[in-house]
Structures are given as C-alpha cells and as structure tokens.
Amino acid sequence: MPLGTYKEALSARSTDSKILDVSQDGGIVSALLCYALDEGIIEGAVVAGTPDEDWRPIPTVVTSADEVIAAAGTKYSMSPTLSALKEATRQYGLEKVGVVATPCQTQGLRKAQAYPFTRFVVDKIKLLIGIYCMENFPMASLDTFATAKLGFDSLTDATKMDIGKGKFWLTKDGEDSGLAIKETHGYEQAGCNICMDYVAEWADVSTGSVGSPDGWSTVLTRTDDGDSIFKAAVDAGLIETKPMDDVKPGLPLLEKLAKGKKDKNGKERENRAKLGLPLPVEY
Amino acid sequence: MKDRVVISPTTRQEGHAELVMEVDDEGIVTKGMYFSITPVRGLEKMVLSKAPETAPVLCQRICGVCPIPHTLASAEAIDQALGIEIPKAARLLREATLAAHNINSAAIHHFLVAPDFVPEELFATAVDSVSNIRKNVQYVVDMIAGEGIHPSDIRVGGMARNITPFTKERLIERMTALKSDLEAHIELIKNCVAESAEKMGIPKDLGVVNQPLLAVHPTYGVNEFDMDAFSEVLPEAWYDDPEVGKRGCSVIPLINGTNVETGPRARMEKFQGFKDKGVIAQHVARADEMLKNYDACLEALDAIDPAASARADYDPRGTGELGFGIIEGPRGTNAHMAKVEDGKIKFYSAIVPTTWNIPTMGPATEGFHHEFGPHVIRAYDPCLSCATHVMVVDDEDKSILKNEMVRI
Ligand SMILES: Cc1cc2nc3c(=O)[nH]c(=O)nc-3n(C[C@H](O)[C@H](O)[C@H](O)COP(=O)(O)OP(=O)(O)OC[C@H]3O[C@@H](n4cnc5c(N)ncnc54)[C@H](O)[C@@H]3O)c2cc1C
Numbered sequence A: 001m002p003l004g005t006y007k008e009a010l011s012a013r014s015t016d017s018k019i020l021d022v023s024q025d026g027g028i029v030s031a032l033l034c035y036a037l038d039e040g041i042i043e044g045a046v047v048a049g050t051p052d053e054d055w056r057p058i059p060t061v062v063t064s065a066d067e068v069i070a071a072a073g074t075k076y077s078m079s080p081t082l083s084a085l086k087e088a089t090r091q092y093g094l095e096k097v098g099v100v101a102t103p104c105q106t107q108g109l110r111k112a113q114a115y116p117f118t119r120f121v122v123d124k125i126k127l128l129i130g131i132y133c134m135e136n137f138p139m140a141s142l143d144t145f146a147t148a149k150l151g152f153d154s155l156t157d158a159t160k161m162d163i164g165k166g167k168f169w170l171t172k173d174g175e176d177s178g179l180a181i182k183e184t185h186g187y188e189q190a191g192c193n194i195c196m197d198y199v200a201e202w203a204d205v206s207t208g209s210v211g212s213p214d215g216w217s218t219v220l221t222r223t224d225d226g227d228s229i230f231k232a233a234v235d236a237g238l239i240e241t242k243p244m245d246d247v248k249p250g251l252p253l254l255e256k257l258a259k260g261k262k263d264k265n266g267k268e269r270e271n272r273a274k275l276g277l278p279l280p281v282e283y
Numbered sequence B: 001m002k003d004r005v006v007i008s009p010t011t012r013q014e015g016h017a018e019l020v021m022e023v024d025d026e027g028i029v030t031k032g033m034y035f036s037i038t039p040v041r042g043l044e045k046m047v048l049s050k051a052p053e054t055a056p057v058l059c060q061r062i063c064g065v066c067p068i069p070h071t072l073a074s075a076e077a078i079d080q081a082l083g084i085e086i087p088k089a090a091r092l093l094r095e096a097t098l099a100a101h102n103i104n105s106a107a108i109h110h111f112l113v114a115p116d117f118v119p120e121e122l123f124a125t126a127v128d129s130v131s132n133i134r135k136n137v138q139y140v141v142d143m144i145a146g147e148g149i150h151p152s153d154i155r156v157g158g159m160a161r162n163i164t165p166f167t168k169e170r171l172i173e174r175m176t177a178l179k180s181d182l183e184a185h186i187e188l189i190k191n192c193v194a195e196s197a198e199k200m201g202i203p204k205d206l207g208v209v210n211q212p213l214l215a216v217h218p219t220y221g222v223n224e225f226d227m228d229a230f231s232e233v234l235p236e237a238w239y240d241d242p243e244v245g246k247r248g249c250s251v252i253p254l255i256n257g258t259n260v261e262t263g264p265r266a267r268m269e270k271f272q273g274f275k276d277k278g279v280i281a282q283h284v285a286r287a288d289e290m291l292k293n294y295d296a297c298l299e300a301l302d303a304i305d306p307a308a309s310a311r312a313d314y315d316p317r318g319t320g321e322l323g324f325g326i327i328e329g330p331r332g333t334n335a336h337m338a339k340v341e342d343g344k345i346k347f348y349s350a351i352v353p354t355t356w357n358i359p360t361m362g363p364a365t366e367g368f369h370h371e372f373g374p375h376v377i378r379a380y381d382p383c384l385s386c387a388t389h390v391m392v393v394d395d396e397d398k399s400i401l402k403n404e405m406v407r408i
C-alpha cells in the first residue's frame, strides 16, 4: 500500500478565510491545530515558523490561533522542529502537545515514543499532523533557485513558495515564476533520495496538496485519535470536505507519486547498499 | 577486652562506606571511624583544559541523588570564574529549582529510613506520601531546569530559557495545592520517628556532636569561601587506625583545623534557631526544613518575571581568578571552585557535603551501643559517591604511594 494504513481519504478545506489567506493549500494543518487548541486537546504545538520572513524555517512553539496562523505556509527547507519539543514540554509547561512533521520527522517521533529515552517529552504528544513530502532543500539551494535560476535579487523578495504542476514556484509582486522540477535535481538534501515515505504513514492525520484541486488538501486520517479529531473539526464547521472520488485528479495521482518515490528511492537504497553505505531502517 | 564491629558497606544511603567501631565489653562504642570506600570517578580531572561550559554538564554527574546542587555549584563557580553577573530572573529560577530539589531529596531520605521508623500499618501511606511529594516537586525541577535528575537547562550565565507566564502559574498552582500534603507528610514522619525511637529505646542524646557548623545560606548559597580557614588532610593522617587510613577514599576537609557538621540540622540551627542535636534532631530538622524550602520555592516562583531575560552574555575567556559556587544541598554545603584562563578550565575542585560530614559521623557513634551505629550514619544521610576523591596507590598492596592527595 503506497499510502500506508489509513481510515479515510478526503478532499478538504478550512472554512476560515483568515487561515485560507495564508495557508499553503487547504489550510488543514492550521485548522486542525486551531480546533485542537480551542478544545483543549492540545495546549500548544511545535510548528515551523519563519520569524524573520526569510524562508528559513525556525521551530516555533505556538499556543494561540494567531500564532498558528502566523506560522502557516510551507518553507521548503529543513526545520529541526523536533528540537523544540523539549522547550515546549518544559519552560512552556505544555502537557498536551501538537506537532507538524514531515514523514521523516514523523518516523523519528514514533521511534522516540517506542523507546524509553525521552522522558516526559514524546509521551505528551497528543496530535501528530504529517505533511506529504517528496524532498527538501538546504537554504543555499533555495537561494540558488531564487537568484541564479529565477533572477531574483534575493530569496526574501518571494512572498510565496510552492511546488506543484511539475514546477518549483516563487511568487513576487503577485507574479508566479516557475522552475522545472528537474532543474532542482541535485539540490535536494541527500537523505531525501533514500526516503521511502511520501505521505507521513505514521502520523495521526496526513495532509498535502496532491490529489485535490488548487486551494484544497488531500487528507488521510490514520489513527483513532487523528480520525476523531478531524471528524470533530468537520462537525464543528471548521473544515468542509468532498469525497475523493468527486475531485480531480483524485487519489490515483497520490498513489502514483507515493509509489514512484518508493520505487525510485528504493533503487537508490540498493545502489548505496552496494557501495557499502549505511542506510537508515525503514518501517 | 577491645572488640571491633565492622559494617561494610553501610546501607540505605547513596554509595558505599564502611563503619568501623571499637567496642568495650558491654558493646559500647569507644571509637567510631567512618570512611568512604566508593570508587573514584575523577570528574574534577576530566573537566581540566575543557571549555568552561563543560563543567556543569560533567560535574552534575558527580551524583545522581543530588545532581541539582552539583549543577548549580558548578555553574555558579564558573559564572564567577568568568566574571558573570547572572540576571535576576536566572537567580530566581535557580533558587526555585534548588528548593524544590531539596524537598525531593528529603523525601527520598524518608523513604530510605522508613524501615527504621515507620510501622508496618503506616508503611504504604508513608511510601505514597513520599511519591506524591516527589512527583510534584520534581515537576518543578523538570519544567524550570529541563530534567529532574541531570538538568539540561541550568547554564553558565544563567538558565537556558525563562519559563512562560503559563508555566509560572501552573507551577504556583501545583505547589500551592501540595502544601497540605507536605504538612501532613512532615507530621507523619516526625510522629513515626518520635514513637518508634521510644519503642526502640534510641537514647535521647544518640549522635550528638559539638562540632562547628558549616552552613552558608538558609536555602540557596553564596559565591565566597574562606580559603584561609580551610585545610585538608589525608585519611592516613586523620584516622588513628592505619588500615582505615589506607583504605579511606576521601580527604578530610577542616575549617580552622577542625571537622564540622553540615546538613539540614546545621542550617536549621544557624538560620532558624533550631536547638536540638543528635539523631532524632537530624530527622526532625530535615523534615521541618521541607517547609522552609517550600516557602523559598514559592517565593522565588512568585518573584519571577517571565518576560525578563534569564541568561547573560559573557566572555568565556575567564578572569584567572578562583570562582566559588557554594550551594546548600540536601546533605549540606557543596563547594565547587574553578579557575578559567584563555577559555579553558585550569583548576577545578569540589568539596561536597558528605566529605565534610565523614569525619564527624564516626565519632557521633561513640558512647552508645554499636547496634545504634547505623542509625547515626543514616541520620546524616550520607551520599558517598560525590565525596570520593583519589590518591596514588600501589597496584600490589593498595598502600598509598604519594602522601599527598592527587588534585582531581
Ligand atoms: C519540504 C516539504 C515538501 C513538501 N512536498 C509536498 C509534496 O510533494 N506534495 C504535497 O502534496 N505536499 C507537499 N508538502 C506539503 C504542503 O506543502 C503543505 O505543507 C501541506 O499541504 C499543508 O498545507 P496546509 O494548507 O494544510 O497547511 P498550513 O495551514 O499552511 O500549515 C503548514 C504547516 O506546515 C508547517 N511547516 C512549514 N514548513 C515546514 C517544514 N519545512 N517542515 C515542517 N513543517 C513545516 C508550518 O509551520 C505550518 O504549521 C511539502 C511540505 C514540505 C515542508
């Protein structure tokens, strides 16, 4: 199963314009965090903000809807998000924590929960929202895309960053500039080429853009907790949904990309194994 | 006839020590010698030539029972050795951390002595009470200092971070809710000690010593130490029995040439007007002091401004002057001293609570039946692993080769 275990797949979107104005896709991540905060399911969350608005993701502890919304939007660089968990569960005093994590971070967290190393940290995680991820870029790569390849003066001129329709996009002065994805090859972090998980298979809820129309997200509810929190947010009117079968391009594209990642990166794993290079265990 | 009673190792304490008692025909102790036989770890040596920030990280591993005082003493010694004035918020966070830890440690001690004093029908109650108190005060240490055992967030220059207003409120709430349980716990322990002491026939003046007191602060510590009054002698020179002198693993620290008493009773006498002495008094003082630390913890929490910075910027090169971190730990005065030059630790020494008490505990057994010996030792709640230092010994017969302590 290229999408891992899930209970339900839906196309969905936040109903809050404050979220939709700034969210990357359907604002599902922010809507779920705001709902969970409001209901006391979590007391705060660890997300990737960019306080200097320079696209560098900085792990940030948020405890209010305003702070959640301020950190919305995808930064296509590595965020050491899990490093802020200690602060969240200590000086922030949070007993119930939400986390937004890429698939690799999701795996790391689940491993940490399975082993008794991280006392009073990972046991406080009550909601783990996974975001789909094909690859991730060092900041220097993003700078190169912006300046050398797209002719920007500086990466900070970009107001939005996205990957979709085969291109890496930067928006400046309301205008989108696209760079063909194959132009970005070789600029991704090396570990991403042996990563087998596209859709955060171990999260409570996973979400991303692929499979749904623009401005909507594809959601996979996975655990009992993830499923019930998502449904409750829908019942509360914070999220609207459509069946996957009713939207284009739908689940087949997500499955195709997830399988494509496993095939391609599976081969790269074989290559590296032949060279005697160490490989992280995949689950 | 002179006989010898040897208890090796003494139990229900941290680390390993030996109690050697010379007794007369009635079994009355005529000479008590207490000494550490815990192997050396050598942390004072390990930090040499390392960056100053290494010291609190490594030196907190001196002990797993009183890691907080070691971290604080180490951080304070380095702070002073670097000429750092820590922000007020950091000082308050440190004070709250230590006070909470000292309550925790007193509760652990109550668990260790429970088999001596707590009757069977109250045993489960006492253990539950210890757990309840520990859970709550350790929560305070966790939140402020990062970890209840080896704290990650007490840093050179202050603290890693301040707490948020939410956390401040939560900690105050939790501590406030603990008060009645803590008072009940103190009553329970004091009653058990009084009643069973009577039943067991523990003499009223068992363990009374009249040594000078070492205590520098009611609940926290200071950054000064009178080096002129301080001296150390080797166990060989201290113990009359050469065998004991050879095997003892800790130096004998003296103030104005004599051994001292340190710990909760010493603090309570010096700062709170506590009068009684001896074994029972040690237990009573330790229990009563929990409330003093409780007040100190809440007071510090209350005074913390969560918006303030909790860490100072500093120059890590060092002043070349000796810095002192003298912290009142659960078992007494914990003195760390350090010198930093060119950004590297050039000298490090720790004289820890039990080291001060070791020469005082043995004689405290004298004049009473040897059966009471272990009670005397446990009343002081020794913690041996931190007290142990090193010397050069012959591989073959373990005798001391160099009659000088190797500074570690
Ligand atoms: C490196 C990367 C690659 C991705 N690749 C794909 C893809 O190939 N296909 C696809 O469908 N979706 C991909 N996504 C997910 C997509 O870009 C959106 O993040 C996702 O759809 C959530 O959108 P939203 O509107 O629900 O979230 P929003 O409400 O906009 O919230 C986004 C959340 O993600 C957090 N975040 C932002 N950047 C990072 C980061 N670098 N690391 C961790 N958390 C971060 C933010 O703090 C915020 O909480 C990728 C995301 C990242 C970070």
Ligand code: SF4
Residues within 6 Å of the ligand: A102, A103, A104, A105, A133, A134, A135, A136, A191, A192, A193, A195, A196, A197
């Ligand atoms: S591709 Fe895999 S390894 Fe790379 S950032 Fe995404 S989840 Fe992590």
Ligand SMILES: [Fe+2]
Residues within 6 Å of the ligand: B014, B062, B063, B064, B065, B066, B383, B384, B385, B386
């Ligand atoms: Fe100790």
